[in-house]
Amino acid sequence: MNTGSIIISTLGLIALIILPFILHYLHKKNKDKKFMKDFISLAEKENIVISQKEFWRERYAIGIDENLKKLLYVNKQKDKEQSTLIDLMEVDKCRIANKSRLVKTPNGNYNVMDRLDLVFTFNKSDSVIYLMFNCIL
DSSP states (O other): OOHHHHHHHHHHHHHHHHHHHHHHHHHHHHHHHHHHHHHHHHHHHTTOOOSEEEEETTTEEEEEETTTTEEEEEEEOSSOEEEEEEEGGGEEEEEEEEEEEEEEETTEEEEEEEEEEEEEEETTSOEEEEEEEETTO
16 A cells, blocks of 8 residues: 555545534534524514523523513423513512432542522512423433
């Protein structure tokens, strides 16, 4: 074998190894961009302007309109989508509910988070729970 064919074979092999990672990255980036676009469209339909937002796991989004004091929450699962507009002027209290468990290993004990919720207590009604993270999903 000559040097040219070895170089071409090596480059081809490297390309075959790297290509799936590049395609996965581009696919995830496009899904994130579409989810963000859908979230902003939903905010526009609700006549709010999102000043701060956060997206995670291609399923969850939360955004706040600081001027109107409104919070938009989206939980988009495979078979259903939950979107809620919360008027923060009607919220009496908000807390984080963390469900975790202790895992014992030979290297020590670790606290593993299973679920994270935001719990809103409103002035005139009971509490409402919004899922932020669930390790099962």
